[in-house]
Amino acid sequence: MNKSIYPLLVAQFLSVFADNTLLFTVIAMVMQKQSVETWYVPALQSVFLLAFVILAPWLGTFADARPKARVLILANLIKFLGAGLLLLNLEPLMAYAIVGVGAAVYSPAKYGLLPELAEHRHLVKANSWIEGSTILAILTGMAAGAKVADQSIFWALVMAMALLLASVLVSLAIPAPIPAKSDSRLQPLKLFYRECINFLKHPRSRFTVLGGCLFWGTAASVRVILVAWAPLVLHSQTASDISELTLFLAIGIILGSAFAPLLMPLAQLRRTRVPAYLLGMFIIALSFVEEIWLTRGLLLGIGTVGGLFVVPINAALQEIGQRSIGSGSAVALQNFFQNVAMLLTVGIYTLAAFLGLNPIEALSGLGSLELLAAVLLMRSLAALF
Numbered sequence: 001m002n003k004s005i006y007p008l009l010v011a012q013f014l015s016v017f018a019d020n021t022l023l024f025t026v027i028a029m030v031m032q033k034q035s036v037e038t039w040y041v042p043a044l045q046s047v048f049l050l051a052f053v054i055l056a057p058w059l060g061t062f063a064d065a066r067p068k069a070r071v072l073i074l075a076n077l078i079k080f081l082g083a084g085l086l087l088l089n090l091e092p093l094m095a096y097a098i099v100g101v102g103a104a105v106y107s108p109a110k111y112g113l114l115p116e117l118a119e120h121r122h123l124v125k126a127n128s129w130i131e132g133s134t135i136l137a138i139l140t141g142m143a144a145g146a147k148v149a150d151q152s153i154f155w156a157l158v159m160a161m162a163l164l165l166a167s168v169l170v171s172l173a174i175p176a177p178i179p180a181k182s183d184s185r186l187q188p189l190k191l192f193y194r195e196c197i198n199f200l201k202h203p204r205s206r207f208t209v210l211g212g213c214l215f216w217g218t219a220a221s222v223r224v225i226l227v228a229w230a231p232l233v234l235h236s237q238t239a240s241d242i243s244e245l246t247l248f249l250a251i252g253i254i255l256g257s258a259f260a261p262l263l264m265p266l267a268q269l270r271r272t273r274v275p276a277y278l279l280g281m282f283i284i285a286l287s288f289v290e291e292i293w294l295t296r297g298l299l300l301g302i303g304t305v306g307g308l309f310v311v312p313i314n315a316a317l318q319e320i321g322q323r324s325i326g327s328g329s330a331v332a333l334q335n336f337f338q339n340v341a342m343l344l345t346v347g348i349y350t351l352a353a354f355l356g357l358n359p360i361e362a363l364s365g366l367g368s369l370e371l372l373a374a375v376l377l378m379r380s381l382a383a384l385f
Contacts, residue, residue, distance in 0.1 A: 005117045007173040009133045012110050014167035015076055016137035018160040021145030025156040026092050028149035028239035042224040042350040047093050048100035049339045055104055056336030057192035063108040069174035071109035078102030080164045087157045107335055115318050127315040131257040139250035146243035208317035209337050210377055215310045217341035218370045229359035233290055248299040256307020264312040273378040275305035280371025287363035
């Protein structure tokens with residue numbers, strides 16, 4: 001493994017830690033206001049995702065046309081701006097949308113770096129490290145962010161901004177080779193459309209895109225539904241209570257990511273059907289649970305099968321992208337479809353919450369839909385490669 005991957009791991013850990021500190025700081029801000037409607041938290045998730053969809057035609061070519069390590073620095077500075085605006089009491093929906101712009105810029109550069117730093121035989125392993133460290137950052141970031149935010153919103157925001165600056169400094173140690181210039185004369189929108197058509201022609205690449213959509217749409221919905229479900233079923237009262245539940249989800253993803261290179265090699269991508277089916281079953285089971293330790297166990301299981309499912313899919317997409325449209329462009333394309341899926345699922349739940357849907361029914365419905373979608377996906381595509 002190229003040693004240059006280590007500063008990338010540290011830099012993205014700090015950046016993701018800050019992202020989740022910001023998320024749970026905003027959740028704490030919302031929970032401290034008694035008049036805020038139940039749709040507000042899923043709306044926050046939606047505005048964060050908008051940049052991934054709107055900017056997708058430009059983000060991949062932007063990352064591939066520049067030293068990716070420098071793109072990471074720019075992305076963190078945009079996040080820093082969003083956090084600063086939260087500190088200045090700007091409307092959270094607007095400030096968090098700017099944080100989302102930074103995250104959208106960051107993603108293609110981060111994942112696009114992996115094929116440059118890891119050989120083909122180490123690509124799944126490199127992805128498992130990235131996913132594992134990402135989830136570890138989510139785990140620690142949301143716990144620390146929620147704890148600090150419950151005491152002081154100001155200091156939670158200051159902590160997030162300091163972490164983003166630290167990530168910028170570490171990113172300076174990542175190699176930043178000058179990429180080859182693209183000879184494409186197409187406008188970004190036309191180029192993105194052509195890349196989508198060409199990429200989705202092939203069964204294996206189509207499977208990676210649709211599989212990623214399935215996982216991330218489900219994961220985003222589970223995350224926002226928990227914010228409403230936990231107070232109703234488990235009588236959780238603070239952002240720390242919510243973050244402690246999500247810790248088990250994160251630990252599960254770390255476990256799944258760690259075992260993915262062994263259980264889900266790229267040559268056996270069809271094996272991902274098993275965790276895909278289990279994901280929906282575990283979510284359905286969660287909707288019937290009212291006891292804290294059963295909840296934690298099921299969240300651990302949901303995270304584990306989720307990690308087993310998404311890590312090999314990400315690795316396969318990066319490998320295909322590097323050989324075809326460019327790894328950064330492939331990740332941006334993946335982000336576009338995945339975030340459309342997340343916007344749709346979270347948006348539907350936001351509307352349903354506004355109309356009074358019970359979060360217990362929302363969990364049950366989500367799990368059923370995920371299981372149905374997994375069955376249809378595997379039947380239509382898995383047999384083709």
